Amino acid sequence: MSEKILRIQGPDQNGIYGRIRETGSDKLIIHLHGMTHNMDHMLEVMSADFFTQHGFDHCRISLYARVDDSRNLANSTLSTHVRDIRAVLEHFRDMYREIYITAHSLSALAVLILCSDDIGGIKAISFWDPAFDVTHFWSTGDYLHYMPEYKQYQLNYGAVFVLGEDMVREIAEYPDAKCLELAGNCKIPVQMVIPEQSIFLASPHTSPENYDRAFSGPFSLVHIKGTDHRFATQGKQKELFEIVLKYFNSDNDVC
Numbered sequence: 001m002s003e004k005i006l007r008i009q010g011p012d013q014n015g016i017y018g019r020i021r022e023t024g025s026d027k028l029i030i031h032l033h034g035m036t037h038n039m040d041h042m043l044e045v046m047s048a049d050f051f052t053q054h055g056f057d058h059c060r061i062s063l064y065a066r067v068d069d070s071r072n073l074a075n076s077t078l079s080t081h082v083r084d085i086r087a088v089l090e091h092f093r094d095m096y097r098e099i100y101i102t103a104h105s106l107s108a109l110a111v112l113i114l115c116s117d118d119i120g121g122i123k124a125i126s127f128w129d130p131a132f133d134v135t136h137f138w139s140t141g142d143y144l145h146y147m148p149e150y151k152q153y154q155l156n157y158g159a160v161f162v163l164g165e166d167m168v169r170e171i172a173e174y175p176d177a178k179c180l181e182l183a184g185n186c187k188i189p190v191q192m193v194i195p196e197q198s199i200f201l202a203s204p205h206t207s208p209e210n211y212d213r214a215f216s217g218p219f220s221l222v223h224i225k226g227t228d229h230r231f232a233t234q235g236k237q238k239e240l241f242e243i244v245l246k247y248f249n250s251d252n253d254v255c
Contacts, residue, residue: 001052001254006059008091011083015069018088020059021052026097030088031060034105034131036073036161039064043104043230043237050241057096057249059106061088063107072219074152074162081110086119093121100248104128105199105229109174124189128246129198129229131239135172136200142169176206183214190218191247193240197228220247 001023018040029051033044039062048058057144063081064071071080085107092099100123103111108130115125122253131137138144144163145154153168155161183190194200194208212221222243227236 001161003048008088010071010087012080013069014071014084015065015067015089016061016063016084016125017065017067017070018059018061019048020057021048022057023052023055023130025055025057025233027055027100028057028059028092028096028098029100029102030092031058032085032101032111033060033063033101034107036155036157037104038065039141042232046237047102047241050238051245054245056100058091059088061085062138073163077166078110078113078174079166081107082113083111086114089114089119098123099145101125102128102244103130103166105131106134106171108132109134109171109179112179112182112186115188115190116182119188122188124191124248126191126193126247128193128231128240129195129200130192131199132174133176133203133206135175136205140202176203176210180206180210180214184216186215187217189220190215190219191222191244193243194221194223195227195229195231195236196223196225199229 001021003019003021006018007019010016031044031047032105039060044060048060051058063084064073064076099121101111108127109132143156151165153163192208200208203204212219224236224239227233231237231240
């Protein structure tokens with residue numbers, strides 16, 4: 001098995017970079033990170049370790065990277081995420097018999113938007129604590145600080161990141177009601193894996209259970225106790241991966 005850096009041509013002549021591990025499988029998992037993560041964070045690397053040991057090729061994508069022709073987080077938007085993910089899916093579409101997606105946090109919202117537009121060719125999707133209704137989550141803490149002189153926001157998650165105005169504005173266009181509407185347009189089998197300390201705890205007007213009724217296609221909802229939004233507590237990442245593996249190896253017709 002080998003791992004190599006992959007460059008995919010993006011829709012704006014940008015480079016979309018990833019690390020792909022090829023085992024000779026005809027099944028591929030495309031992993032998409034959450035906001036402030038990239039392809040080399042622990043969740044992403046451990047995911048590649050696990051799934052390549054269980055019969056899948058694995059490609060983890062960075063939606064921004066420290067490469068000159070890549071986007072960076074400050075000039076990314078939800079729309080660029082959606083367009084770049086579409087380009088990644090189109091790149092792999094005819095290369096594998098089965099393609100699966102694992103999407104953590106904000107990338108899950110981008111994939112949900114794509115689902116409603118019939119992306120095609122995807123066997124199943126696993127959303128890892130999807131960041132739906134993000135604006136409500138941000139309103140519950142001192143997370144966003146506007147910098148009018150730069151037309152940007154500081155995002156304070158302990159470490160401070162910079163977001164453009166368009167990213168914040170576009171995310172605000174997807175409150176709970178809009179996310180539920182998008183779920184109703186998704187025909188692809190979807191699994192949602194929700195940690196005990198979920199981002200949904202910040203949105204008392206909704207819950208993961210609402211999506212059980214919202215998705216029009218096959219849907220599976222699983223909760224994991226004793227862990228957080230990043231599944232960072234001891235042993236919980238492996239528990240997450242085993243849950244996803246079981247789902248991807250099933251017929252995905254779980255209700």
